[in-house]
Amino acid sequence: METFMWIRKSAGRYDLAHSGVARIEVPPAASAPSPEEVIAEMYGISERELALTAGAQEGNLLAFLAVRPEYAVTVAPEYEPITKLAPGLGVRHLQVGDVWEAPLKPGGVLIFSNPNNPTGRFLTKKELYELADEARRRGAYLIVDVIFSDFVTDDLRGWPLENVVFSHSTDKFYTTDTRMGWAFGDAAVVERMRFLKDLANPGPRDPERRAAAVLLSRRAEIKQRNLSIIAPNADALRRAFPDAVYTPHMPIALVPTNCDDYNLAQRLLAHGVKTVPGRFFQAPNAIRIGLGTEEPTRFREALQILTQLWCR
Numbered sequence: 001m002e003t004f005m006w007i008r009k010s011a012g013r014y015d016l017a018h019s020g021v022a023r024i025e026v027p028p029a030a031s032a033p034s035p036e037e038v039i040a041e042m043y044g045i046s047e048r049e050l051a052l053t054a055g056a057q058e059g060n061l062l063a064f065l066a067v068r069p070e071y072a073v074t075v076a077p078e079y080e081p082i083t084k085l086a087p088g089l090g091v092r093h094l095q096v097g098d099v100w101e102a103p104l105k106p107g108g109v110l111i112f113s114n115p116n117n118p119t120g121r122f123l124t125k126k127e128l129y130e131l132a133d134e135a136r137r138r139g140a141y142l143i144v145d146v147i148f149s150d151f152v153t154d155d156l157r158g159w160p161l162e163n164v165v166f167s168h169s170t171d172k173f174y175t176t177d178t179r180m181g182w183a184f185g186d187a188a189v190v191e192r193m194r195f196l197k198d199l200a201n202p203g204p205r206d207p208e209r210r211a212a213a214v215l216l217s218r219r220a221e222i223k224q225r226n227l228s229i230i231a232p233n234a235d236a237l238r239r240a241f242p243d244a245v246y247t248p249h250m251p252i253a254l255v256p257t258n259c260d261d262y263n264l265a266q267r268l269l270a271h272g273v274k275t276v277p278g279r280f281f282q283a284p285n286a287i288r289i290g291l292g293t294e295e296p297t298r299f300r301e302a303l304q305i306l307t308q309l310w311c312r
Contacts, residue, residue: 006277014272020172022175042219049186050190052180056181057081064109065192067189071108082111110141110142118288121245125159128159142165147167178208231249243255243256252288252291253288254278
């Protein structure tokens, strides 16, 4: 994956490449409910409709394998691991510009991030119901990566579940070195996912389960802390780049460059600012900026370098 290689191999004084928020320590807990209980309560679902995973991407993979599609549809721009999933498994891959353009029919799956990475745009719950109903009527499935959903909504109950699987993780919003994911949705698909996971990668382990339960139980507090970092950084970015594509409260923005995004990202990196070229998300001539990793003072320092080197 070009995105992962770029982020892991590039080093900069200022990290505007990561799409999550600054690390948070997980406080020890003498006792905590199981993560299954916490998650089921959060979403108003039964534990039959829930599977624990190592992360959102494992959830996407397990859901894909459980559905066993004849073809998969993605949109552009989109998070690279999502667009590479079907080709990597030898499944026919179609790409469209919008989820509503997806050709849904028996044997098909539409897989997308909601909110979208890198644009932040997202379908409302009403729109998700409409899309899910269309998929169900046509015998297709949806796999929806909702790892950024907590940034943009507190309405966590009442998701459409039939012919749909949603994947999530403690990564991005909860940000901890101990990661645990979960997937929820269509009970028959989730049951197959649990079976596949037990075959290949049992877990999560007890330390990960306990840490995740503690983090999920502190959701409101963590969201307030996250927005205290993101909000001033987003305001500063939008003043400097009014044409940035940004959804309020998201930890990422996509900024048009009007020049080669890869070359610009390299120049920025040479001056200590790590960003991500938009071409990795099929958004050429744009740069993805992370808003949640650097504290506002450091973010403004990085922003000065961006404005000096940016090609207009």
